[in-house]
Amino acid sequence: MSLARTAQWLLLDIPAAPEAGSRLQHGFAGAVRHALFADTELHGLREQGPQVIELASHARLADCVHDQPEDWPGLLLQTSVSAAALLEHLRRMLTVTFGLHHKGLLSYYNPWTASYFFDARDASELSRWLGPIDRLYWYGGTWADRAMGSLGWQQMVNPRRAVSDLAIEDNLSQHQQDKLQVCLLERHAWSWCRATGHDYGVIWCCLEEGLEQGFTEHAVLDGWLRLRLQYPSATLQLVLSGGTQQERLDSLRQHWRNDPT
8 A cells, every 4th residue: 555545644845835735725625634834923824834634535635645746745644643633743843942042943844854854863852753643754855865866755653762742842953953954955055956057966075075164154155166166176275364254265266266276
């Protein structure tokens, strides 16, 4: 039996694919659904936000999700709890804190984000974040997988460790923050790959090289990528002059213009 047909719920990522919301409205208007953002800080965006859709009584929708998963991006959920209990947990996952003073929206319902965030390395951590969800499925992979055309069904099983319930505005672990940072960097490399026509591996190597040089500011990192692609064989100086990242990049650009070897 297909993954889509064994799942009771589809958490549809409408923000990433508004056309999926239109298909849902016109083709499956009778489907029981709940706005994920309802009764949260994002209540005003509930109609444009993710939708939690009951699949159990809509075999045709489940078939569509199985046959054209890229047209229905999101997460498939298996659980034995009520809709109210599931929604409470899913909404609790939306707002997270990290560091000492930072709070943000966690788009875990996006299949690309899910491919980084849901990590089985820490069974206790995974148990807390999955909570009442027994199994989680999605079609996709990492941004690197996407660049290489290596996508497929992903599955995460709840280890069911004895852990405390997820807190309101729970704190992301350093490991989770690191994984999400990789997600952002690989997405940026994928965007550059598409925009320039260069191989993903080339862009990723250039990006890593720039980070090693301390070019972490967004605009400076992009400037570095343009410069490195212009001088792919140029040798890096051991020490770059300048007090800021932009000044160090400018000095390197001048050096390579004068001596690109």
